[in-house]
Amino acid sequence: MDNEELISRLKPIVAVYAQDKVALESMNPETDFIKDLKINSANLVDVILDVEEAFDIEIDNQSMEKMLTVQASIDIIKHKIGLK
Amino acid sequence: MASRVVITGMGVVAPNGVGLSDFRTAVRAGKSGIRFDPQLEKLQFSCHIAGKPQLDEDLIARYFSALELRNFNSSGILYGVIAGMDAWLDAGLTPNTTEEPYWDYGMIFGAGTSGIDRFREAIYKIDEQQTRRLGSTVVVQTMNSGVSAYLSGKLGLGNQVYSNSSACCTGTESLLMCYERVKSGQASIMLSGATSDSGPYIWGGFDAMKVCTFKNNDTPEQGSRPMSASASGFVPASGAGAFVVESLEHAQARGARIYAEILGGHSNSGGQRGAGSMTAPNPAAVQRCITSALDNAQLGAADVDVINGHLTATAMDGLEIRNWSKALGRSGKNFPYINSLKGMVGHCLSAAGSIECVAAVLELSEGFIFPNINCEDLHPEVLECIDLDCVPQELIEREFKTLIKASFGFGDVNACIVFKKYHDGQ
Numbered sequence: 001m002d003n004e005e006l007i008s009r010l011k012p013i014v015a016v017y018a019q020d021k022v023a024l025e026s027m028n029p030e031t032d033f034i035k036d037l038k039i040n041s042a043n044l045v046d047v048i049l050d051v052e053e054a055f056d057i058e059i060d061n062q063s064m065e066k067m068l069t070v071q072a073s074i075d076i077i078k079h080k081i082g083l084k
Numbered sequence: 085m086a087s088r089v090v091i092t093g094m095g096v097v098a099p100n101g102v103g104l105s106d107f108r109t110a111v112r113a114g115k116s117g118i119r120f121d122p123q124l125e126k127l128q129f130s131c132h133i134a135g136k137p138q139l140d141e142d143l144i145a146r147y148f149s150a151l152e153l154r155n156f157n158s159s160g161i162l163y164g165v166i167a168g169m170d171a172w173l174d175a176g177l178t179p180n181t182t183e184e185p186y187w188d189y190g191m192i193f194g195a196g197t198s199g200i201d202r203f204r205e206a207i208y209k210i211d212e213q214q215t216r217r218l219g220s221t222v223v224v225q226t227m228n229s230g231v232s233a234y235l236s237g238k239l240g241l242g243n244q245v246y247s248n249s250s251a252c253c254t255g256t257e258s259l260l261m262c263y264e265r266v267k268s269g270q271a272s273i274m275l276s277g278a279t280s281d282s283g284p285y286i287w288g289g290f291d292a293m294k295v296c297t298f299k300n301n302d303t304p305e306q307g308s309r310p311m312s313a314s315a316s317g318f319v320p321a322s323g324a325g326a327f328v329v330e331s332l333e334h335a336q337a338r339g340a341r342i343y344a345e346i347l348g349g350h351s352n353s354g355g356q357r358g359a360g361s362m363t364a365p366n367p368a369a370v371q372r373c374i375t376s377a378l379d380n381a382q383l384g385a386a387d388v389d390v391i392n393g394h395l396t397a398t399a400m401d402g403l404e405i406r407n408w409s410k411a412l413g414r415s416g417k418n419f420p421y422i423n424s425l426k427g428m429v430g431h432c433l434s435a436a437g438s439i440e441c442v443a444a445v446l447e448l449s450e451g452f453i454f455p456n457i458n459c460e461d462l463h464p465e466v467l468e469c470i471d472l473d474c475v476p477q478e479l480i481e482r483e484f485k486t487l488i489k490a491s492f493g494f495g496d497v498n499a500c501i502v503f504k505k506y507h508d509g510q
Contacts, residue, residue: 016150017151043220044220045219049219
């Protein structure tokens, strides 16, 4: 799965929680979930649970802490898929 | 100088009507909101009937965003938010669209429990070692102050935001507490209200105590029978009621419509002493609560035109009538009119006081006395104290000046509030 495909799968997941819909449209690897998309920090755990379900992976606590940007999420998802 | 305090907005989510307009029509007509509840039958409750507000998805979507509704399972917060938002808009107020909180506007919105269905889901997940999969919304839906947390965020309130809890007194107590805060000048507007969750997990404990009726499973609309000789227990119910409580000065300055004035009230406890216990009221405390409320309102017993009772349709109704009669020193034909909304909606538990006060304030404001239903066979204990005509069974169209309302709750707690008709500065 390349970055572009991952972003396109990630987008509908974060869309549910993103308050800034304009920033969502131009989502790219540098996009920050809280700063750019204005996702409520409490909802980050919901994003992660939805990612786990969509990709059928389990994200450990250490990885969770890092999942604050699109690029970090892509790296973690790729890594977890690779482990399967 | 203490402010005069008025009610300028109301909202209600009741088993027999959602929204002020439908509720008014239902209450005037004596329409029952009690229905057969297949879930209670399936779970082998003794009581198979209940009073649940009827809500649809379109209505809910007007009050909650799609994100808020994800994994949302808290009927109490749902009812409370709808009633609270309705009251706010009914008062001609708007939700705060700025970044500066409304420092002078606050809220006391009570609840007995919160999100009990969500709590159940969470408990199952935790026991299945799935705590990490709970998501982010369990706490806010299950904390007792969830309803005021949701509402204050939607409205942008910056004064005190609180959730009181005192069993079946909660709603009436909330109104009294808001009255005190506005009267003392600490806020110019307080949103008052109370809500109660729906469903078997809130009602089961009462069913097990055998305080709910099991004799009316085939006749739900006749099931809730306050003051009746054939009353056999209360019908469990749920919903929410809400009020905008405002200083008269503030209301006049913004040209708000005024429903009624709150003259005063009192809350107390029987201390679970004497005849009082965890579940039974101490008559001395009930009578004292009523007389203290009148004293606080600077009225005499002779001024009371209408009583809105607690009157749940248990064996306690006769005692309640006797307490009113003794406290007011009035009996027979000299007793005021008295009614109980529970005949129509059942016992809405923590929300009962709020929903019943909405009906009471509508009566006072619009000049009617709603009919008591299901008490065509008045209990002999009631008739020992008061005349048959004091318990209207048909709608009465009549202007009157003063209404007193009381609620009593487990823990031997009482709350009593006095409303006065308001017109043109009088």
